[in-house]
Amino acid sequence: MEEYLSILRKSNLFSGVQPEEISAMLKCLSARIKHYKKDEFIIRSGDYIRSVGMVLTGTALIIQEDFWGKRTIISEAMSGALFAETYACIPSIPIEMSVISDSECDVLFMDFNRILNVCTSACTFHTRLLQNFLSSIARRNLILTKKMQHMSKKTIREKLLSYLSAESLKNNSSTFDIPFNRQQLADYLSIDRSALSNEMSKLQDEGILTYKKNRFTLKEDLHEG
Template identity: 45%
Template sequence: MKDYLQILKKSTLFSSLQDQEIEQFLKAFPVMQKNYQKHETVLWAGNQVTSLGIVLEGCVHVVKEDFWGNRNIVAQVCPAQVFAETYACVENSVLQVDVVAAETSKILFLELGGLLAFQAQDKRNDQIVHNLLSILAEKNLQMNAKLTHISQRTTREKLLSYLSEEALRHGSPEFVIPFNRQQLADYLSVDRSAMSNELCKMRDEGILSFHKSCFQLFV
């Protein structure tokens, strides 16, 4: 696990902890590391979850699929980021999303019950629980942002809402988004062809330019 210590140090879960404290934490209770191939399902909707996952390598998508098989990307989780923490916090809760490897990935699973027990034994590690609350709050903000985008009435308005936020987040009108075309359509809950047509229209109108996942917005 020492090989991934630098990744874990970047995780909000271990914020403000020293290397030795992180290593002691990981030795205090069982953890499990698993490898996944691209498109392999990490967690299945309908199952109960007691562990949160931390991405060590690669990337996973949190995906919501309806009865007819329509997919919606709820979130993308990159190295040092956490997933499934909300479900792991609620006893006997059933997972309502799939987690799928977007590329070859390594995941570290932490049993949340063990995490809380460790915290109770050593009050110096109140920081861990504080960090977990920070993660939950951050995920809530991310979900609110997505709701803002998908609540727009038209495909153009959804795109502009998302791209505007990305420009502000990057502090530049030129930026790279973390999705390809199909993934962006799934994230915004729009038809890919209609979205691509709208992007081309906005490019022709001088609102933006793009190449693959690179975008530039114009005033």
């Protein structure tokens, strides 16, 4: 267990917890480590989840299989990343995705109930752990909500402006840098890259915005009507 302490210290879940406390907390959480070879099931779709998983070493894939058996990779989990934490919070609903090792993996499992039930005195950092756990779920929530707002628009133009508007507000400035290149932005908004570039050109021609590489400026006055 000790050999993984450096990984745990860097993880978001244990952020702000004193290194020497982590070992104590692992006991309190009934933490256990399992080893997987490549291409093993770590979690099977349909399972009822009571533990939160954290990848210590290696890489795991979160995948989903549709009605016709077609697999989609939802995401990748690497060192320090939690998985199945959403389902652990709702033990009555079976998980609808599978987690599979994409390489040899060491995985840490922690009882969700132990995370929830702050132990009396022993581990002083338990509240911090709970806070980190909540924070990580809330952050994902935020990311999803934001993305959804852009994606629910019908045209590329609306999606793009929705995204840029949000970035502008976040930066408190009409000029700002975005963290995506064109292909990444297109993927994020689920649109075609060339169509995105095209629309950007049009918006620039119409004086609605200007851009150069990843730096954008939105124009306040739309000269409507």
